[in-house]
Amino acid sequence: MAHGDVGLELGARVAGALRRGLGVEITPVEAVVRPSTREGADYQCNAAMSLAKRIGKAPREVAQAIVDHLDAADMVEPPEVAGPGFVNLRLRDEWLRARAAGLLGDPRLGVPAAEEPRRYALDYSSPNVAKEMHIGHLRSSIIGDAVLRLLRFAGHEVTPHNHLGDWGTPFGMLIEHLVDEGHSADTGISDLNRFYQEARAKFDADPAFAERSRARVVALQGGDEATLTLWRELVGESTRYFQKVYELLGILLTPGDIYGESFYNPYLDAVIEDLDAKGLTTISDGAVCVFPPGFANREGDPLPLIVRKSDGGYGYASTDLATARYWAAERGMSDLLYVVGMPQAQHFQMVFAASRQAGYLTDAHTAVHIGFGTILGEDGKTIRTRAGGSVKLVELLEEAVQQAAKTVAERSSLDSDRQVEVARAVGIGAVKYADLSNDREKDYVFTWSRMLAKEGNTSVYLQYANARAHSVLRKAGQEPAGEVLITEPAERALVLKLLQLPAALAATVEAYAPHKLCAYLYEAATAFTAFYDTCPVLRSDVPAETRASRLVLTKVTSDVLTLGLDLLGIAAPHEL
RNA sequence: GCCCUCGUAGCUCAGCGGAUAGAGCAGGAGCCUUCUAAGCUCUUGGCCGCAGGUUCGAGUCCUGCCGAGGGCGCCA
16 A cells, blocks of 8 residues: 655645646646644645746745645645745644554555666675775665665665675785695685785785786686686685675675676676777877766866776776676666765766766666765774774674673663674664764764764664564554544654655655665654653553554554664664 | 865754754753653754855855865776
């Protein structure tokens, strides 16, 4: 039972009124019906003012025409014109009650599925083989995963792909080091960071080793089978490690989603030839370049995308062009999404521009760089360990779980096994929510005390509200069913908020902006706790119909919170 | 030097061209014989960086300036 955005539904009614009253055609979106903060108004229509000039009438006159011709008596109370030409709309309680009751048992909670599903290729996470994941991979993994869940729920086909750094010059020294170590079974590379650093140190100190490493790169790229076997071992070990991190973080990526740099390697020559055949390439200082229009360097000269280095090697521009071509042309995707930090914004603009020049992307395709800001330490600078190194992701997550466990131990009455699970849900949820609840394009400050706070706009607040709802449901001794009644203001406010999930999700998906969903969920949780506070459900003096109605509202609220948290990749335990 | 992003309450952040700019934290005052107080209610606190412009209407759009961060050819 999909209903969608209440504001758009009202917008459609307003559009009808304008057509009948003034012969003006507008779309429901153009009716600009928005939730109102005014006393007594649930929504307000702002269309009259902007239309006034266009049709040569006074704003209030237009507003009055909307009011006079509005066919929405089933939905709203008789509307009124206010101020310079606002039309204030108050939903009828009967309508709210029926809608709210319709949410019970609806797995989509009123959210319609996309009418025209699209095919998305979503690039996120992208760690490097033979390197431990660090805090720099956190945002891409968390945001990308949320986008994946959100788009899928919206009814689209989404193919995630993990662009592993699994190719290039460092692998010469890594493989050579693996050979030196006399690697067998599970010794040697399980500590990835140490392994990488050892190889690096040897490369810098030992010219003979460096020479062997360079030869090894050539062997690797030449397809030498013995070398490839060792390389696969490195990749395999890393993949197993990434999978553990993803599992800890609750990220949906699997080994099957890996499309590393090596995957695109066989396509690179063809891409360069193709660009060349289309007359897009220029040789500059020995490098093969594409100059997409509109980009300049510091001297004001055209800025190149170097598709083949002067030494004949390939850089990330080549790989990214091959990636675009592969997903759009070979896999038939309509939309290419890249969850990569903001500093790469210009690079992606250039890659997209060149891809369009080359015809890899057409008007039927969209390509979006879902950029994100940097995680800052409490000093406002890029976060680092005291030693100045990058913060290891696993250590950070373990600390989050540990800190959460302390609070859980103080508060929870669950047995210790279940407390472990709850601490994980709370700790990991806190890290994810702190990230997702900020506008992704901005930098944000990573603060333990704030993200794990026992109060305020945190994941714990949402999880706690949900747990309280479940507690009521557990103790009710009856299944939620029946009519929804509205007697208390808190009940009305909650119903109104629950019906805004479709609008919140639509806004979230449209802008790939999970923080909009976070804001909505926090409002919903706030509305619920106010309801919880003033509207007893199970108390003996509550009439049976009221009890049943409130159980329905409690159930729908917990469904909304659980779904919302799930779309963010955050667990919603029934008990804390 | 050019380009991009960001400047909103003491702090951390929302804010879709619309009415008197909202939350959380911190500060102040209250609320547990009652479904989880990780909660609720009330309250203090704003030249929306500055200056122009567009508009019936600007925190939001445009221009300039100031401040912070990032990018600007063979790392990815």
